[in-house]
Every structure is written in structure tokens, then in C-alpha cells.
Amino acid sequence: VRHLSVALVGFGSVGRAFARLLLETDDRLRARHGLECTVTGVATRRHGVAIDRLGLDLATLLSIEPDGSLAELHCCPHAEDTVGFIREAAADVVIEATVLDVETGGAAVEHIRSAFAAGAHVVTANKGPIACAYRDLRALATASRRQFRFEGTVMDGAPVFNLVAETLPGCEVVGFSGVLNSTTNLLLTRMEQGASLDEALADARGRGIVEANPDHDIDGHDAAAKAAALVNVLMDGTVTPRDIPTIGIRRVTRDALDAEVQRGRRLRLVARAARRGDEIAVRVGPEALPEADALARLGGTSNALTLRTDLMGELTIVEHDPGIEQTAYALLSDLIAVGRAIGVRA
């Protein structure tokens, strides 16, 4: 059994869901994957830091209210910065789970740089860094000989990056189309059923599905960030979300949705990319898809990605009604992948 010390940077809903999953799957990780994972540090922006190299108790961590302070769990000298925090926690793996800044990648990019500087492997579900700074971070990971894993950034725990890297060897991805934003898919589904955009939003808010400020989703920026991540990783591109022509669903009306249904089509927010010679064309916007398209029939918060490859034709992967548990699973699967990559086999 190989021991891995894990430090969490960020402890919001995703970090907490991951901690719960780690607690639940403790026995399984040891028995099946030869991994014994201990959380030795948790750093938050507003609720303090806790470090204990012997291991923080996950149940106690989870019992702290989201507004509470982690200070009582802290057993170590104070760390000056993120590199210091990771070193104090003696972390083998850093789980980056802070708030998204999709314009620049935000603090998450610095956290990831710090983790490599401190000699740790990195796992993240934060799409900002992959959309905005992938090449640099990949080069850093290579130079420091550390694993850099981010399966959760596009479709939560549904395999996208690992799908191509591990199960489609020798294939080249020549393009893709995806319904990648759960919120807009839910809104469009509700509007097809007769709600206005505002009513659909209020409904989704009531169910806790959209953020307090859903503009990021509605205006297509979340989908654009995911498209950038896919282009950068799967097609070796160099785009940022700002480079991608993006139209959201704000101007989509019930009449427009109805008209498409009458024609046997469905309006969906689609992220699309295709290689054209040396260029990669990328765009995000509402598209009328024929009903036979695997992306057309997605209901609720489901999302899907169709990959076009040179040797294997077209493949679609669909994730059904994902929630926070699926994002937590993405982090867990990346953690197991780190274990495999550094030579741990049960």
C-alpha cells in the first residue's frame, strides 16, 4: 500500500463533496488500488488553513459549517503562501478546487504553479487554468516530472481527456461538437415546455442548480471555456475563451424553440470545433440540431460530447443529469490515475 498525502486548496462545495467521497471510498482505495490517502492540509481564502501531517480527520473537517473556521484543526506553524502551505502539509498531491475565474484562469493558475514548485502532483476540476494557461502548465508539469490531471474540467467525472488518451490510442481528434453547459440545457428544456427564460431561471434557482449570477452560463462563457480546454488538450490548440466567437441563449425565444420543434429539430447551445488545414475553427452558439443528433435530445442538466476522429469515426459520450457527486468523482478518479502513473498497482 502506497501512502499519498493530499492537500486541498479550496474547500467549497466541490472540496467538501470530494472529502465525503474520500471518506466513503477509503477501504476501496486501499484494497483495490493500493492507495492510502490522507488529507494533510486544507487551505481556504476566508476560513483559514488547517495542516496536520499526521492527517486531518475528514469527519471533523466536514462537520465544520461552510462559514466556520478551520483554525481549531490546525497543528502547524503558519504557512506564508501556497508553496509554504503545500510544503508544510508535505503534500504528494494538491487538489485545486477554488472558485473559477474563467477570464484569466485566476488564482487557480498560481496555485497550480505553486504545487509544481513545491514538488506535488496536481489534480483539478477548475476549467480556468486549462482554458487559459494549459501549455505553460503542461510544460511546468513535464519539467518538474509531476502528474497534471483535470478530467473534471469539462464533463465532471465523465471521461473526456482520459477517453482520448487512454482508450483511443493512435486516433487523432479532428473536431468535436458538445452540449457542455448543464444550466443552459436545463433552461432550454424548460422553455420548450412553455416557460419564459426568467421563469425557467427562477425554477432552476429554486432547485439550487444555477449560480446566484447565471450570466456566465447564459452568455455562453462557461461553454467557451470548456471548448477552449478541449481544443487545447485534445487538438493541441492554443486558444483562450476570449478567442472564441461566443453567442449565448439570452435572445433565444420560446417561439424560436417551438419553430425548431415543428421542423423536427432542437435548439441547443453547442460548442463546436473543426480542424481546417493548420487552423482550428471554434465557436459557441445556439444551433438547430436534427432530432437524430445525439446532442439534440439531451434533457435536464445532461451533457454530451461528440468526437470526430480520423480512424474511429464519430463517438459520443453522454453524462446523465450530473450533480456535485460527479465532480467529486472526477477528482477521485484523477487521484487514482496519479497513483497508477507513479507506479502504484494494487
Add this chain to the structure above:
Amino acid sequence: VRHLSVALVGFGSVGRAFARLLLETDDRLRARHGLECTVTGVATRRHGVAIDRLGLDLATLLSIEPDGSLAELHCCPHAEDTVGFIREAAADVVIEATVLDVETGGAAVEHIRSAFAAGAHVVTANKGPIACAYRDLRALATASRRQFRFEGTVMDGAPVFNLVAETLPGCEVVGFSGVLNSTTNLLLTRMEQGASLDEALADARGRGIVEANPDHDIDGHDAAAKAAALVNVLMDGTVTPRDIPTIGIRRVTRDALDAEVQRGRRLRLVARAARRGDEIAVRVGPEALPEADALARLGGTSNALTLRTDLMGELTIVEHDPGIEQTAYALLSDLIAVGRAIGVRA
């Protein structure tokens, strides 16, 4: 660059498509995967055997008519049996691509045993052995420390077994539902458009899509073999196709299809399994699926599999209108996976 000698057992349409793909991807395999693959032997039941340890010329092999003899390419003493053939060919990897016998696994099971006995890794797209003799063959592979790969047996080159093994670590598959037989899916699609079963069959035959004898597909036996393979590998079950209650589409009428469409559903031939305590319930038969189901609207020869997991919820993988090239890709991807598993990295 690591050299791999490859022997083909069976050289029908799948074997030929694989040889064409190997010829096309020669440079890519060397540059990206560090593999130099040489076909050193081809064995057929009715058209002789060719062995050349220095490498058979693929273009010449492919220029021989399907009815022609391989004898002119043969450079070696005659091999007595399959083990002898594999030894004479000095094969590192055996590609088993003979005709399917789904009742017993047929000669393919013996070919695979012979390959392990001769010290070779095995790659196959033949579902018989996985449906009928998986446990034994897996044990043999483990005991002889050889790779045993069979991604193409269900859904051609679309990842199914590798999807679970490589991209869903820690997840348990608790059930699945799949539209796994391309022929019946095409027939049902045509019947929905107004054809009778016989008309649909004639049409599909004209397009070269169904076998001379399509009973195996129509009566559900192909789907049952694939269901058995999935249960045995993904759910650690021990079933054979004969154990699976199977109903085909022979009694499905246009009226029945129409009636379901009127109710907003689609009749499809579904293979379904679910873990119930210590048991696994499996069945194959026509089911009326709601249109929102990802399996309901597959057209043409497309197929799809929805996996139910404990940690990742539900995932669907869809393969769009596959042909023989996708089966050939399955063999190629398994060959690359063998290279990776034995430590070859570009």
C-alpha cells in the same frame, strides 16, 4: 522503437481491414507509439498459411484475392498446428480474427489457448471466447503473464472494456442497457419508415450490411453474446449466451412499432443487466424506450451502451454508423495497448 511480430489467425474481411490499417498507420505507430509492427504469419482455414519471420509484405498479402492461396508467400517449414504456427512465426502478439461461433466460442477459444501456450499476447475482436470462456482464458493469460485484449468484441472500436478499466477507476458497474446489434437496429429503423421485415432485410443485404444468414442477429443471439461478454468482464459474472433469456425481433410488426411511436416511444432490441444482491439479472429483448432515452433514437447501424455505476451515475457511449474500419481500429488500439502494457512508450 520496440519491434513486435504479429501473427494473424483468420484473414477474412476483419483481418484484411486490419492489415490495411496497419499499412496506413505504420509511420504513426513508430513515431507516436514507439512500435514497429511486422506481420510474420497469417493462418487461414481454407487458403493456406504464410509465414516469414522477416515480415510478410502487407501490400502483397492484400493483393491476394479472398479466394486465392497464401502459399506463394510462405517461406518456412510447415507448422503442424496453431501452436506450431505461432512459434514458427515467432509471434509476440496473435490477432485472432476467425469466424464467430457464438454457441461455444468455437475454434477461437482454442486459438487463444494456443497463443498463450506459445507465449504470445492475444488481441481479438471475436466475441465468442469472451461470451463463453472468459474466466478460463483470463486465468490462462494471468498464469502465462500475457496480455489479453478484446475491445472490439462489443461495439467495435468504441471503448467499452477500456472505458471502465482505464477511465472509471474505483467505479463499480452495477448494471447496463445497450443497443448492441447493428443489424437489428437498422432493420427496426427501416420498419419504422414503412418497410416489412423482409423488405428491410433485402435492402440491408443489398447494402452488404447483413450476413447471408441473419438469423443470428434477428433472433437476438448476437446481442446475447455481447451481453454475456459485458456481464463477464465488467460485472465479474459467469454467464454464457445460453443462460440469457433472449427474444429477437422476428415477431415485431410495423403496427407495434407505429403504436410505440404514437406513444412517444421507440421499440429497440435491448440487452439489459442489473446486479440484484449476489445475482446478476440479464436479458435480451425488444423494449419500448421513452424518446428521452439515449438508446431510443439510434438510427441506422449505430449502437450504444448505457452504464450504471455506483460513484459516477449513468454514462452512455454511442458509436455512430460503424463499419469494418471500426472493428479494424479496435484491433489496432488493442495492439497499441499491448505495447503500452509491456512498457513501450514513445
